[in-house]
Amino acid sequence: MSIILEGNDITKRFDSKSGNEKLTILNSTNIQIEKGSVVTVVGASGCGKSTLLHILGGLDQPDEGSVSWNGQSIYEMDKKALAEFRNTKLGFVFQFHHLLPEFTALENIMMPSLIRGNTADETEKRARGLLEDFGIPGRAEHRPTQLSGGEQQRVAMARALINNPDLILADEPTGNLDEENTEILLKLLFDLREEEDVSLLLITHEKDIARRSDIIYELSKGQLHEL
Numbered sequence: 254m255s256i257i258l259e260g261n262d263i264t265k266r267f268d269s270k271s272g273n274e275k276l277t278i279l280n281s282t283n284i285q286i287e288k289g290s291v292v293t294v295v296g297a298s299g300c301g302k303s304t305l306l307h308i309l310g311g312l313d314q315p316d317e318g319s320v321s322w323n324g325q326s327i328y329e330m331d332k333k334a335l336a337e338f339r340n341t342k343l344g345f346v347f348q349f350h351h352l353l354p355e356f357t358a359l360e361n362i363m364m365p366s367l368i369r370g371n372t373a374d375e376t377e378k379r380a381r382g383l384l385e386d387f388g389i390p391g392r393a394e395h396r397p398t399q400l401s402g403g404e405q406q407r408v409a410m411a412r413a414l415i416n417n418p419d420l421i422l423a424d425e426p427t428g429n430l431d432e433e434n435t436e437i438l439l440k441l442l443f444d445l446r447e448e449e450d451v452s453l454l455l456i457t458h459e460k461d462i463a464r465r466s467d468i469i470y471e472l473s474k475g476q477l478h479e480l
């Protein structure tokens with residue numbers, strides 16, 4: 254199995270509330286994600302899980318250490334290359350889906366593909382296909398406020414997938430869903446791994462997801478420990 258994403262000796266500090274000391278949130282921690290694997294990170298609230306996900310996803314530079322994609326150090330890329338890396342190789346799903354309210358479900362899903370320069374026709378075809386796969390073909394023209402929470406999360410997933418990413422980074426993707434919608438989203442996530450060989454990095458409190466992962470890490474005291 255090949256390693257697609259690797260974080261080495263990642264350290265991240267933030268200013269404390271009083272501002273006169275630094276809090277070390279991540280302390281020289283390491284992680285490796287193999288192609289096609291499902292990796293889950295669990296840990297107490299505030300321990301640094303989201304911070305780690307942002308660093309691994311090229312959204313927030315670590316103070317020390319490196320993140321590599323297929324052996325290439327992402328924070329040594331220039332801004333444009335880093336943005337392109339994020340847009341083409343990664344898909345992000347957050348607890349609060351960050352859909353753009355003024356656009357329809359279909360337009361939200363199409364956005365990353367259009368930014369990448371794909372034609373509207375081919376993009377729309379794929380976006381409609383994803384809505385179909387996710388069981389909400391009739392919601393294409395709805396705006397986010399006209400969708401249920403579970404539907405919004407499925408649209409966010411479809412948007413994360415439009416560019417055929419190699420890795421999905423998901424931060425509490427089922428965090429604000431009821432049991433039924435959690436089950437639907439979980440099935441979609443794990444089907445993806447089966448059908449498209451997508452790797453998944455998940456932050457979750459859901460015991461069901463953790464159980465179905467290849468590797469579970471607990472983040473504590475700034476370091477990842479395999480459970």
Ligand SMILES: Nc1ncnc2c1ncn2[C@@H]1O[C@H](COP(=O)(O)OP(=O)(O)OP(=O)(O)O)[C@@H](O)[C@H]1O
Binds near residue numbers: 299
């Ligand atoms: N930009 C920032 N500036 C200062 N402190 C920050 C910043 N971002 C995060 N922190 C702090 O770093 C710590 C880790 O935050 P993070 O959101 O990564 O935790 P988490 O494990 O994802 O928490 P939760 O499970 O509650 O979402 C928290 O104490 C938080 O207050």
